[in-house]
Amino acid sequence: xxxxxxxxxxxxxxxxxxxxxxxxxxxxxxxxxxxxxxxxxxxxxxxxxxxxxxxxxxxxxxxxxxxxxxxxxxxxxxxxxxxxxxxxxxxxxxxxxxxxxxxxxxxxxxxxxxxxxxxxxxxxxxxxxxxxxxxxxxxxxxxxxxxxxxxxxxxxxxxxxxxxxxxxxxxxxxxxxxxxxxxxxxxxxxxxxxxxxxxxxxxxxxxxxxxxxxxxxxxxxxxxxxxxxxxxxxxxxxxxxxxxxxxxxxxxxxxxxxxxxxxxxxxxxxxxxxxxxxxxxxxxxxxxxxxxxxxxxxxxxxxxxxxxxxxxxxxxxxxxxxxxxxxxxxxxxxxxxxxxxxxxxxxxxxxxxxxxxxxxxxxxxxxxxxxxxxxxxxxxxxxxxxxxxxxxxxxxxxxxxxxxxxxxxxxxxxxxxxxxxxxxxxxxxxxxxxxxxxxxxxxxxxxxxxxxxxxxxxxxxxxxxxxxxxxxxxxxxxxxxxxxxxxxxxxxxxxxxxxxxxxxxxxxxxxxxxxxxxxxxxxxxxxx
Numbered sequence: 001x002x003x004x005x006x007x008x009x010x011x012x013x014x015x016x017x018x019x020x021x022x023x024x025x026x027x028x029x030x031x032x033x034x035x036x037x038x039x040x041x042x043x044x045x046x047x048x049x050x051x052x053x054x055x056x057x058x059x060x061x062x063x064x065x066x067x068x069x070x071x072x073x074x075x076x077x078x079x080x081x082x083x084x085x086x087x088x089x090x091x092x093x094x095x096x097x098x099x100x101x102x103x104x105x106x107x108x109x110x111x112x113x114x115x116x117x118x119x120x121x122x123x124x125x126x127x128x129x130x131x132x133x134x135x136x137x138x139x140x141x142x143x144x145x146x147x148x149x150x151x152x153x154x155x156x157x158x159x160x161x162x163x164x165x166x167x168x169x170x171x172x173x174x175x176x177x178x179x180x181x182x183x184x185x186x187x188x189x190x191x192x193x194x195x196x197x198x199x200x201x202x203x204x205x206x207x208x209x210x211x212x213x214x215x216x217x218x219x220x221x222x223x224x225x226x227x228x229x230x231x232x233x234x235x236x237x238x239x240x241x242x243x244x245x246x247x248x249x250x251x252x253x254x255x256x257x258x259x260x261x262x263x264x265x266x267x268x269x270x271x272x273x274x275x276x277x278x279x280x281x282x283x284x285x286x287x288x289x290x291x292x293x294x295x296x297x298x299x300x301x302x303x304x305x306x307x308x309x310x311x312x313x314x315x316x317x318x319x320x321x322x323x324x325x326x327x328x329x330x331x332x333x334x335x336x337x338x339x340x341x342x343x344x345x346x347x348x349x350x351x352x353x354x355x356x357x358x359x360x361x362x363x364x365x366x367x368x369x370x371x372x373x374x375x376x377x378x379x380x381x382x383x384x385x386x387x388x389x390x391x392x393x394x395x396x397x398x399x400x401x402x403x404x405x406x407x408x409x410x411x412x413x414x415x416x417x418x419x420x421x422x423x424x425x426x427x428x429x430x431x432x433x434x435x436x437x438x439x440x441x442x443x444x445x446x447x448x449x450x451x452x453x454x455x456x457x458x459x460x461x462x463x464x465x466x467x468x469x470x471x472x473x474x475x476x477x478x479x480x481x482x483x484x485x486x487x488x489x490x491x492x493x494x495x496x497x498x499x500x501x502x503x504x505x506x507x508x509x510x511x512x513x514x515x516x517x518x519x520x521x522x523x524x525x526x527x528x
Contacts, residue, residue, distance in 0.1 A: 006220065008452050016457040023457045026464045041301050044467045048308045048315075051474045052130025055137050058481060059488065063132035063338050069495055070335040078332065078498055085326035086154055089336045091246030092325040094253040096318045096337065098412030099194065099420065100311050100344045101257065106406060107201075108306045109352040110386035114367035116302025118278070119285030121353040123303025124310075128345025131313030132338040137477050140334030140484045141165060142319025143327065149431070153241065156323020157420075158182045158316035158469070159427040162476045165483060178472040179427075182316055185465035187424035189317075193462035194417025195443060196450035199230055202410035203451050205384060209403040220452065227451030230411065231444040237415045238422070238440050242324045245419055249412060256408035257348070263391060263401045264351040270394040271358045278358045310349060311341040315466055316473035320420045331491040334484070352387060359390035418443050 033040040056063065072078065073089050087095065112120045138158075145164040146156030159179045166175030203226050207217040216222040237248055268275060289299040312318065318337060325333045356364055364386050384406070391398035418440075425439040449455075497503070 008220065012453050012455060015453075015455050019457040019461060023461050023464065026468075027460065030464045030468045036301065042305060044470065045301070045305050045308050047474065048134070048313065048467075048470055049127060049130060049304055051314050051477065052127070052132075052134050055133035055477075055481070056130055059133060059136070059485070061133075062136055062335075062488070063129065063342075066335055067338075067342075070339050073332050074336045074339055078495065080327055080329075083326040083328045084148055084152070084154075086152065086242045086324040087246035087326065088250075089325055089327070089333065091250045092322050092333060093336050093339060094249040095242075095246055095321045095324075095416055095419075096340050097257075097343060098249045098253050099317060099321070099416035100340065101253065101348060101409060101412070105310060105344065105348040105352055106260075106387050106402070106409070107384045108310055109349045110356055110364075110367075110384070112302050112306040113353050113356055114364060114370075114386060116299045116306075117285045117289040117368070118282045118353070118357045119287070119289045119296075119299040120303035120306070121282045121350060121357075122286035123300045124307040124349050124353070125346050127304045127307035128311055128341045128349065131307070131311045131341035131345065134313040134474075134477070135311075135318060135340055136331075136334040136338040137481065137484050138314065138316060138319045138473065139322040139337035140331045140487050141477070141480055142323035143325060143330035143333045144483060144487060146323040154324040155423055155426060155431070157186075157320035157423055158473045158476065159424065160323075161319070161480065162472070165480045166476060169479065169483075171479070175476070178476050182469045182472045183424040183427045185469040186317060186320075187421050187428065189462040189466040189469075190417045190421025190424065191443065191446050191462070192455065192458045193466060194420065195414055195446050196453075196455060197459045197462070198410040198413045198417075199227060199447050199450035200454055201384070202407045203227075205388075205403050205406045208385075208388075209399055223451040224448070227448035230414070230451070231447040233411065234414055234418060234447060235440065235444045238418050238443070242321070242419060245321075245415055246324070248415065252408060252412050256405060256412065257343070259401065259408070260348070260405045261351055263398065263405065264355045266398070267355045267359055267391055267394040271360075274358050274360070275354075278354060281357065282353070307345045307349065309463075309467075311345045312466070313341050314474050314477070315470040317417075317420050317466070317469075320423050321416060329487070329491050329494050331484070331487040332494070334487070335491070356386060356390045359393040361386070361389035361393050363389040414447065 030044055031042045032044075033042050035041070074093050076088060076090060079088060109121075109124070112124060116123075138161075141161040142156045142158075145161035146154050147160055148154050159182065162179040162182065163172070163175040166172065166178070203217065203223060206226065207222070210217055217226060237244055286299060287296055289296060318340060322333050322337050325336075327333055367386060384402075388399040388402050391402050421443060422436065422439055426436065429435045429439075
């Protein structure tokens, strides 16, 4: 936050004082912890990981067995240009990635490897792997039960599949009970976690990177200018709707990902002799961590927690954008969606962790010592500085690259969460032009506020609400799992026919091919 002790500080203090008691109560409930081997374990993280385990087993390791098909779908091999929807499989994937790939990959991972040790990296990868199955389930349902209006605009997500899906299965009241709070919580996070926090932290990084040359961005004038520029850019994208968001993110996400990965590779190449030792350290400390409270459990919990917070599998946000895909086969997008946690957590988070561990910057060593001594180490700004220092070990000016990456990640997150919030708003207040115009004005105004204010308590509340949404969403996913199994069977038939050069058939006519092996031996069948 840019502040000079003026009215911004007074507003921050007043707002935080009002909402702090609410935050403390809800935080204690949603992030309720139990102690495992001396380490606190948030039950909400266990709820997310358990869903990943059950869906992985229940769908026969779908993230492994159909990974190749998912890549082909994302690459456009089975595209259906005349199908209902607004964007391609690839555009839907990049739009969803723009909402999850961000500060969690840059700052959150740094916190994980400093607090939970290098071994937390392995557990992050495992949690990301499990999250792939959850994303498959929720995004298949997002397409299955989406609404398409007369103008071809799509509305999908937990609001639709919880109400329509559970009504279809004879539980309409339960569906409405689960959908309403899920929409409200996603909307709250869109304003404060997916918007205000992103612009605030990207400005923080910009001010830090430029303060040696100019103090402009540390003052209110620089913050206001930054907020206005981001707000105008966001408005231009949001006014264009999902089609424009898809086009922007299909270019922005690959560009920012390549930029960030190349930056990591430069650091790794500069420290190439140390890479084998770093990999060995990550593996060894995953099972025998040093200086980590709770030992293996402490490293595992830290890794799972950061991965769950990074890829958001199970919270119900990603199905909103995945539902806009052009397809007649819902599970095709479910397969594409499983690539999201792979790219977000397995690839980007691992690259960040390996870069920090290999670089071994003094700030990282100090953070490890503080964590071993019982320090907190959970500050996001501190996390960004650890990653920045790792980049600086290769070239002194490399943090500038990080600044660009942080801004791109933040902007992509803002526009995607702007779309998520719009769909939640529309479910709660209607889809009329006035209602949607009011939302877009309010959302863009919040961007300017985020450049001037921190409103830390509201950001903390946003995290609480987002992960509370996972309780409602995953409950519905369990009940609707049989629907997903049937949709997966249809897609297996569809892809085999396409690979054989045969014309596609309608859902009701397409039966399993003669050589269909069915679910793999030993898989668990999820039923209501």
